[in-house]
Amino acid sequence: MIKEAIYHRPKDNFAYAYDKETLHIRLRSKKGDLTKVSLIYGDPYEWNDEGWKNSKKTMTLxxxxxxxxxxxxxxxxxxxxxxxxxxxxxNENFLIYGEDGFIEKDPKNAHFYFCFPFLNENDVFNAPAWVKDTIWYQIFPERFANGNPLLNPKNTIPWGSTEPQFDTFFGGDLEGIINNIGHLTELGVNGIYLTPIFKAKSNHKYDTIDYMEIDPQFGDKKTFKKLIEVCHENNIRVMLDAVFNHSGFYFEPFQHVLEYQEKSKYRDWFHLRDIKVKALPEANYDTFAFTHLMPKLNTENEELKKYLLEVGKYWVEEFDIDGWRLDVANEVDHQFWRDFRKTVKSVKPDAYILGEVWHDSMPWLQGDQFDAVMNYPFTQAVVEYIAKDEINSEVFKHKLIKLLSNYPKNVNEYNFNLLGSHDTPRILTLCQDNKDKLKLLFLLQFSFIGSPCIYYGDEIGLTGEGDPSCRKCMVWDKDAQDTDLFTFLKKLIDLRKRYSAFGANGQFEVIESAKETNHIMYSKKTVEEQIIITINNSNSALKVHLPFDISKNESMNLWDNKPQKISEIEIEPLSFSIIKL
Known part of the structure; x- marks a missing residue:
């Protein structure tokens, strides 16, 4: 027994309250080392003549x-x-493991063991229930649709007339989104994530000038209110994007600092390194990355904090938005996010708070800050496996297991699963324009635990390398759209809505994977139903056997709606099967 590999951490992703009466407990051990693990548990105050009273329950792998x-x-x-x-x-050893280490038999003393002091309902991770059933659609407003050319900024060029550059304007706006809601409802989308719409100088709007105003290029507050109303009438939620890590260079308080220097009342709103502040040739203040155009905000300053919390509250209270996506969330102090959550939830308890964190995010997912993060580790794993063929199905399986065990189950159910965004190359381009591979990626994304998001245009085959090419204009000419992709995604969305196990409610389990054939078979299961999905990520036909006796059951191939009578399934190259047992 390799005791050095055995690990447990209480009150974290290895011991947490799943709901107001249920605890989930995990233990980690060396691969293949242990043959059986049981939980020893009991109330700390229940004792008898033999000592502490406890029970045992077998743990599953x-x-x-x-x-x-x-x-x-x-x-x-x-x-x-x-x-x-x-x-x-x-095979050789038997031990008891508790907070005090290892011992050969149960000491009948509660003090030896780990402690979960009390299951307080306030400590249960509590995200908005509606998110699990939401299909998100990310819109980069400047590139989605031009609904009102009168709003066009100077130097706006004709829609889609050229490849975008970092400073290109095509004139996309809020009216363009309103005019094309039908496209989203036809697809089956019921959530929109808008990248920033507040007043800013750039086309991407992550350099905020005024957090309380809509950028004139996009419209005004009246138009935005209409957008929210139209979306809600079509059962579509709306999530806005806010940047509280940094402001834009032309944010009035920062301009005040540049003008009045050490006399400016806003000096402590930023992270300044010298008495005299200068932007060029090299900024002597903290920024996002190294761009002088995005000075970092000091969210520990009480005046700034009050202002930003009011921003978070204002757009929920006045316009009834349904959530916030928070840019560069990992570089902002945790206390700010705790106060942000309290402020937003006081207005709308079921508002969704989504953080942009690209790495292991457990510190932000304790129930006191975010409801979810953008699940880029998922993105990386599926892209490496299918789009780039950099890893085989066995390595992919390992990455998924690690990803799922990094968070509590009730956190995984609300995470934001994406294949790409305005910050990454287009997913079809990463697939080297192979649409069969893209379909496999969509299937994985939509059948995984969490809430899936489509980046605008992916559903009709937009391509593009990284920024700025991934921010192309949406194609509205039906003859230039890939309608087969659109229909495929529409069918996946329908499956997710019709079968609870297919989406966020289904328990995920890998049944088999093989690096030789590069396929993976996994189960999605609820109490009522079980669905077996097999993905053949190879250029050869594949025969697999379902490890279930389906001869006496009414099993169904959900993709072609035909009965499945035998356990053997043949799958074409770069294809899949979806069998409901």
Missing amino acids: EGTDELFDIWFVEVKPKYKRMRYGFEIKS
Whole structure:
């Protein structure tokens, strides 16, 4: 038994409240080392003549990555408090593992064990229930549709007339979105994520000048209110993008600092390094990355904090938006986000708060800050496996297991799963224009746990390398759209809406993977239904056997709506099967 590899951390992703009466407990061990793990648990105050009273429950092997096994159990403590540890067995050894380490037998003393002090309902991770059933659609407003040419900025060029550059304006606006809501409802979208719409100098608007005003290029508050109304009438939620990590160069308080220097009342709103502030040739203040045009905000300053919290509240209160996506969220202090959550939720308790964090995000997902993060580790894993063929299905399986065990299950159910965004190359381009591979990616995305997001234009085959090419104008000429892709996505969305197990509610489990054939088979399961999905990411036909006896059951191929009578399935190259048991 490799004791050095055995790991548990209480009150984190390895021990957490799933709901107001249920605890989830995990244990990590070396891959293949342990043969059985049981949870020893009981109330810390229940004792008898033999000592502490406890019970045992067998843990299941939740998953295995390249190094570790992850064991899992669900338990409902009688009095909402629990001391617990683990009975662990290998082929050679038997040990008890608790907070004090390893021992050969149960000491019948609660103090040896790990502690979950009390299951307080306020501590349960609580994200808006509607998100699990939401299909997001990300819109970059400057490039979606030009609905009112009278709003065009100077030097606006004809729609889609050239490849975009960093400073190109095509005239996209809010009216353009309103005019094309039908495209989204036909697809089946019920959530829109808008990149920033506040007054700014650039075409991307991440350099905010005024957080309380719509950029004139996009319209005004009256038009925005109409957009919200039209969306809500069509059962579409709307999430805005805000940048509280940094402002734009022309943000009035920063201009005040540049003009009045050490006498400016706004000096402490920013992270300044010298008494005299200068932008060029090199900024002597903290910025986003190294661009002098985006000075970093000091969210620990109480006056600035009050202003930004009012921004968060204002757009929810006055316009009934449904959520905030928060740019560069990992560089802002945690206390600001705790106060931001309280402020926004006080106005709209079911508002969705989504952080842009590209890495392991557990510190932001404790229930006191974000409801979810943009799930870029998922993006990276599926792109490496299918789009780029950089890893085989076995390595891909390991990455998914690690990803899912990094967070509590109730966090995974609300994470924001994307294949690409305004910050990445177009997903079809990463697939080297192979639409069969793109379809496999869409299937993985829409059948995975969490809330999927389509980047505008991906549904009709837009291509493009990284910024600025990934921010092309949307193509509205039907003859130039890939209608086959659109129909494919529409069908996936319909499956997700019709079958609870297919989407965020289905428990995900890898059934098999093989690097030789490069296929992966996984299950999505609820109490009522089970769906088996097999992806053949190879250029050869594949025969697989479902590890279930389906001869006596009414199994169905959900893609062609035909009965599935036998366990053997033949799958064409770069194709898939979706079988409902």
